[in-house]
Amino acid sequence: MxxxxxxxxxxxxxxxxxxxxxxxxxxxxxxxxxxxxxxxxxxxxxxxxxxxxxxxxxxxxxxxxxxxxxxxxxxxxxxxxxxxxxxxxxxxxxxxxxxxxxxxxxEPLAPPAAIRAAVDALIASGAPIATLAQPISGTDELFDPNCVKLVRDAQGIALYFSRAPIPWHRDAFARDRVTLPAGPWLRHIGLYVYRVGALRQFAQMRAGALEQIESLEQLRALEAGWRIAVALSPEPFPAGVDTEEDLARVERVMRDG
Structure with missing residues (x-):
């Protein structure tokens, strides 16, 4: 071997x-x-x-x-x-x-294994961009516009990213938006892998209508017809640091090991 x-x-x-x-x-x-x-x-x-x-x-x-x-x-x-x-x-x-x-x-808590998983996804898919996702834990996260959601196809290629809850469970959400029904609910993790040639092209592209509406840069690639491979993080990928509260949270995690 x-x-x-x-x-x-x-x-x-x-x-x-x-x-x-x-x-x-x-x-x-x-x-x-x-x-x-x-x-x-x-x-x-x-x-x-x-x-x-x-x-x-x-x-x-x-x-x-x-x-x-x-x-x-x-x-x-x-x-x-x-x-x-x-x-x-x-x-x-x-x-x-x-x-x-x-x-x-x-992202001071970014798991090294997750970084490698995104690299592997780019290589295996042949897509110009790869990124990461992990399951959403509850309806608060699903309905939070600061939590970016995504859906992907059977081959793990992104279909869409949104600040809205996607996919929309027509029947379950008509009855109850407190209990999270079983489904493919995924949170996008904002780590990307590119081949440098694709990175250069992407940086030169103009923002499309979808990017401007959702304020999500990755939609520029989808609107241009690019494939984005999405790997599931092999271990939990904690949220990054934006606030004093986030700093305190990360400090606790590092202190407690």
Whole structure:
């Protein structure tokens, strides 16, 4: 039997200092270390051959210096993390075939196994983009517009993403919106894997009507006819950090082990 070599991929972490809800978010301390340090460490644990933090603020670069993580200084004018990653790919000279994971800088609890699962999904599907999902736990989550839902086909390819509850259970929700009926309810996890060539193309595409209506960047790809492979996270993928309450939650998780 011949052992299969692990996939070769890089992880790029967009990290912007400014945040309306949590100023200086990448540098907020969790268990005594800046949050961005925890995220970079998770990326390394996933087996990436290269981990790059893409930022526009020297303070973030300074915080990462003790860890020896590569920092790519990018424009402060980017509208999204995807645009920042496209500039990073150009600066680093990554080839069009390079697999790059877009791991958000506010995901200090990202499971390394989930990062690898998304990479595997891209390779197995041949799709230009892959992402992750996990089952929704209750109706509060299902009906929360901040929780992005998705549906996928029998091959695991995304059919649609929405802030609304999808699929809509016509009969069950007509009677009761408190009890979650059995069904394929999935929460989207905002981690993406691209081949760099697809990343460059995507960053140059204009936002479509669906993206503008739902304010979901991934709908730009679906509206253009691109396939997005969706892997189920092999272990729970906790929500990222947006608020002081989120910081306290992550601190508890790390403290309690």
């Amino acid at each position: 011949t052992d299969t070599a692990p996939p070769d991929f890089v992880v790029a972490i967009p990290a912007r200092y400014a945040s309306t809800r949590l100023p200086g978010k990448p540098l907020r301390l969790i268990a005594g270390e800046p949050m961005i340090v925890h995220v970079a460490r998770r990326a390394r644990e996933a087996g990436a051959r290269e981990v790059v933090v893409a930022t526009d603020d020297a303070r973030i670069a300074d915080a990462l210096a003790p860890l020896g993580v590569t920092v790519c200084m990018t424009s402060s004018d980017h509208a999204s993390g995807t645009d920042r990653l496209a500039e990073t790919a150009a600066q680093r000279g990554w080839s069009d075939d390079t697999l790059v994971v877009n791991l958000q800088g506010d």
